[in-house]
Amino acid sequence: MATIRDVAKLADVSVSTVSLALSNPGRVSQKTLERIRAAVQTVGYVVDPLAQSLARGRSRMIGFVVGNVGNPFFGDIRRELENYAIEHDHFVLITDSSGKPDRERALVEHLSGLKVAGLALAPSGHDQAYVDFVQNIKMPTVCFDQKVAGIDRDFVGSDNRLAGAMLTEHLLQLGHRRIAFIAGPKHLHTASERLRGFMETMGSAGVEVNPNFIVDGQFTRSAGYEAAMRLLVQPERPTAIIGANNAVALAALQAMQELGFNCPDDISLAMIDDVQWSSVITPRITMVIQDTLKLGGIIARRILHRIMSPEGAADPAEDFVLSPKFVPGNSCKKL
């Protein structure tokens, strides 16, 4: 590998001039610049990112930390971020915390050691220690998906209360009253907001909520399955179920199928967040989806703004909240 010294020797200038020419061509005379560029070509010089990062104390990489890179929601966001980053000569390091705050922390520390220029972080924790940890991250950071109370960082996400409300409203209009809700972990903002949207909408419609109809699905397939089973074996079953996310909703669908209930004839189903092959799942589930591409675009722009512009680094934290979109399927029956 050719080093900057090889270039300097060939162009007959000092190493510092080569460095200057490469990072700030304007401050070097035209003639020297040409000689240096020619030399770079002939020796095939490419800057060593490690050495550069060490010297500068910052790399041209952006850390992307999520709980599950396989989740298409994060996948779309990642793709947007990557494309935008490449345009601006940055490189995205993808990491997966498996949703574990400990692992997430180790990842962030590792990325910090790598001197990444910025961080796109989907928070997975919620307690005070976690909040302190995120607050103390030294690099430009944009949080997304989960809004965590106490974290004063840029946040990009969707209006989850509205998402819950939209599905509830839809079912109410179809005549449903016995609506069940498979909720997510209480401590997650998205989960609690979605539930709040449900409760409020039911409340303002004057429909009483059967407490047995609110079950905890932990946003996971297995817990969602258990929760759905609890709903379905009750003597007085719900006529409709809302899954607070895709995993619990599809787990509920599986539970219905196994118990021989037909959806939507026996029980209607609606969910928040899309899933990869939703269009071939029978029935096509009525859902509310997030605009992942737009979310990704905002995250990308925001983080690169903070990285690249001097004033951007000091911008106060801001929240960007998008409205979700209603996508009708055929999993909800009119009563």
Added chain:
Amino acid sequence: MATIRDVAKLADVSVSTVSLALSNPGRVSQKTLERIRAAVQTVGYVVDPLAQSLARGRSRMIGFVVGNVGNPFFGDIRRELENYAIEHDHFVLITDSSGKPDRERALVEHLSGLKVAGLALAPSGHDQAYVDFVQNIKMPTVCFDQKVAGIDRDFVGSDNRLAGAMLTEHLLQLGHRRIAFIAGPKHLHTASERLRGFMETMGSAGVEVNPNFIVDGQFTRSAGYEAAMRLLVQPERPTAIIGANNAVALAALQAMQELGFNCPDDISLAMIDDVQWSSVITPRITMVIQDTLKLGGIIARRILHRIMSPEGAADPAEDFVLSPKFVPGNSCKKL
């Protein structure tokens, strides 16, 4: 941040002794070692990975390069690799080439600049330039998924011919004769082998294959959909369809649904490779799946073997080919 010099000062030894003590405790006297360890504790020293990599010319990171990190097949492999790498104090950098050889190349070059210790690579190209490129990668590299002719590297994958043969055999035994095959890109090894498994099995059963029943689905959803449509509008329709991968098979299911065909009553369907929510898709599709966990384990072990043991680095390239597993569903009808 505390540096190694702070530690040296506090422990009253030279910097080189600290470095030695940390990377090779045996070569330092017991007393000094303890003093150094104490000093490390009190100043809170953590090695700077950038500086270390620069000096050593190699980092403790492993690059993971695939065409689609959202694909659960790659996700399982990634998880296995990550877990194994963490046990051995390594860190996995995930990257996504979107299946584009150019992008893949840029990623590999970037990782090479980062001096990654090794590479797990799911190849996306096939031409001579690509082969040369992979051959010239300087770091320990394990290829997986696609076996590319001409690349002399460790390879980990499944017996794709067998996968195609198993599904074909199953359909033949159910009495099907007019079996169609939605193939993948001819230049991909997995695709051609799966097709070969189909052709050979049909051949040895003495069943003639209608050339119109072999269509190209490019392994993608959109092309698979088009291909399936071409199959379904033929006057003489197949009684069964094999999708060479999950995307084309599910696209075919969608096409059937849209044209009003019932699966499996009108047409049977089988596919290679699982998909995330396969158990809630109606009908449950009969498939042949790869043992992703085992594949991931082999990849992980092999790459760390090459990285960590001196003789491992020089091992000749080896192929590891696993047999896929048949998973019956209810998408294939007995004729």
Added chain:
DNA sequence: CCTCATAATCGAACCGGTTCGATATCAAAC
């Protein structure tokens, strides 16, 4: 007590860049 092999430690060079204060160059202004 001296010798010599071995173990422990050190100093300096190096990995490949960046950065900043100092110096050299040059043209315009006095």
Added chain:
DNA sequence: GTTTGATATCGAACCGGTTCGATTATGAGG
């Protein structure tokens, strides 16, 4: 013909480690 100010270039220090040959300390053997 200086002075001056801007522009171009350079040298040296630095980022934070590793490595290796050289040097010193240690202890067994004679």
